[in-house]
Amino acid sequence: MLSRVAPWLASRRDGATGPTAGLTLRVLAGADTGALLQLARQDAVANVFILSHLETAGTAAPTGGGASIFGVFDGDTLLGACWAGANLVPVQLDPELAGLVAAAAHHSGRRYASIFGPAEAVLALYAALEQLGCPAQEVRGEQPLMSIAGPPLIEPNPALDFGQLADFDRILPACAAMFEEEVGYSPYLGGRDYYSRRVKSLIRAGHSLVHLGPGREVVFKAELGAVTADVTQVQGVWMNPAFRGLGRSAGYMAAVVVLAQTVAPVTSLYVNDFNTRARASYERAGFRQVGTFATVLF
Numbered sequence: 001m002l003s004r005v006a007p008w009l010a011s012r013r014d015g016a017t018g019p020t021a022g023l024t025l026r027v028l029a030g031a032d033t034g035a036l037l038q039l040a041r042q043d044a045v046a047n048v049f050i051l052s053h054l055e056t057a058g059t060a061a062p063t064g065g066g067a068s069i070f071g072v073f074d075g076d077t078l079l080g081a082c083w084a085g086a087n088l089v090p091v092q093l094d095p096e097l098a099g100l101v102a103a104a105a106h107h108s109g110r111r112y113a114s115i116f117g118p119a120e121a122v123l124a125l126y127a128a129l130e131q132l133g134c135p136a137q138e139v140r141g142e143q144p145l146m147s148i149a150g151p152p153l154i155e156p157n158p159a160l161d162f163g164q165l166a167d168f169d170r171i172l173p174a175c176a177a178m179f180e181e182e183v184g185y186s187p188y189l190g191g192r193d194y195y196s197r198r199v200k201s202l203i204r205a206g207h208s209l210v211h212l213g214p215g216r217e218v219v220f221k222a223e224l225g226a227v228t229a230d231v232t233q234v235q236g237v238w239m240n241p242a243f244r245g246l247g248r249s250a251g252y253m254a255a256v257v258v259l260a261q262t263v264a265p266v267t268s269l270y271v272n273d274f275n276t277r278a279r280a281s282y283e284r285a286g287f288r289q290v291g292t293f294a295t296v297l298f
Contacts, residue, residue, distance in 0.1 A: 019096040020072075025104050028060040028069040028081065035078040036060045036069065039092050045147050045268045046118050046291055048233045050083055050091050052226040070104050072097045080121075084108065088115040088125060095124035102128030112298055119143070119294035126296045138184075138297040140272055145291035146282055147231075147268040152254035153286035160220065160255035163208030168200060171210055174218035175199050178238035183297060209259055211252070219243050220252045224260055232260045234269040237278070249281035257285060 028036060037054055040047040050069075054060065062068040067085030071078050072093070080093035082101045093101065102125050105112065115122050115129075123141060130136070163171050176195070179187040187195040202208045207224035218240055225235030234256055239249060260267040270293040271278050 020100050022074065023079070023097070023100065024073050025070055025100045026073070027062060028071045030059045030061040032071060032078065033058070033060040036071070036081055036091070039078055039081060042092055043291075044228070044230050045266065046145060046293075047091055048226045048228055048231045048268065049089050049117075050081070051228045051231075052233075053083070055228055066110075070101050072100055082125070084110065084112070086113050088112050090115075090117045090121035090125060093118075093121040093125075095120045098124035099128045101125060102132065105129070106132045106134065114298060115294075115296040117293060118145075119292040122294040122296060134298065136296045136298055140295045140297075142273040143270045143293040143295060144273060144279065144289045145268065145270045145293045146287035147266055147290050148257055148286045148288065149266045151286075152257045154250055154254050154284055156255035156258045157211070157220075157248065157251035158255070159211040160209055160252055160259065161211070162206050162259065163203045163210040163221070165200065165203050167210070167212060167216070168203060170212065170216055170218055171203065171208060171221065172196060172199050174210075174221050174238060174240070175223075175236060178221070178236050181238070206263070209256055213240075213243075217242075220248070222252075222256050224263060227263060230264055231266045231268055232264045234260065234267060237269070249278070250284035253281050253285035253287075 033054065036050070040050050040054070044051060057063065060069050063085070065085070067083065070082045070084055072080045080097050081091040082093055083089035083091065084105055088105060090101070098121060106129060115125050119141060126136060126139065176187050202223050207227060208221070209223065210221040211219045213219045220239050220243070221236065222234050222238070223236040224232045226233040257267050269282065269287065271282065
């Protein structure tokens with residue numbers, strides 16, 4: 001990928017004007033890991049995705065699966081970055097730098113499923129990509145980023161617990177149902193095996209939270225989708241339709257907080273602004289807005 005981006009970088013260095021004049025962009029290498037960590041730690045909640053990757057991989061170098069991280073530099077100083085894998089995820093990226101990253105992402109030839117992260121950077125990236133001929137299927141421009149540190153405000157539902165591999169065949173359909181409700185298509189379109197491995201990996205890591213009812217059906221489930229020593233990000237919150245409207249969501253979310261805080265002291269999530277019921281449940285449990293995310297689906 002770097003070889004395809006390099007010619008574009010050279011053209012930016014020759015005679016560029018405006019806020020990006022004199023800046024360079026390149027794929028980060030292992031030697032850039034410390035600088036990326038320092039950048040991402042400026043907002044440990046908003047940047048939990050990349051911090052989780054760095055804790056797991058230990059390096060900012062490209063992954064064996066082909067994902068890489070673009071970095072924008074002023075001399076030797078890393079100003080902003082962006083994960084470029086199946087999705088684009090900006091890291092402390094000033095919107096004025098988004099055009100540089102968007103052009104590099106476009107010229108890489110890779111297809112991206114989405115852009116998600118802090119709203120201003122995400123929307124600036126999409127505006128630049130749209131001009132390059134990459135229209136979105138959907139833009140969710142305002143998603144409150146919420147977090148809680150300390151105990152929940154209400155009594156947690158004691159039925160919620162960590163998922164077990166023995167229950168994988170029950171958990172997987174619930175995960176798939178949640179995914180399809182959220183994005184509008186089946187997670188199996190790219191292959192059932194890949195998604196199944198992802199769900200199994202979450203269970204093995206202790207990042208699957210589930211309540212199985214008397215018939216061993218999933219009543220409620222959620223996952224810790226990104227995890228660091230300081231912050232977890234809750235994803236995949238889903239209530240079985242047969243149990244909706246009974247006022248149980250907030251108690252389950254309080255239980256999510258209790259279980260998540262056995263892993264890290266701060267629990268976070270982001271939610272669509274139009275999902276007023278979910279937002280009310282999160283607020284009852286004690287979550288408060290600390291920023292705004294956006295998601296662009298391609």
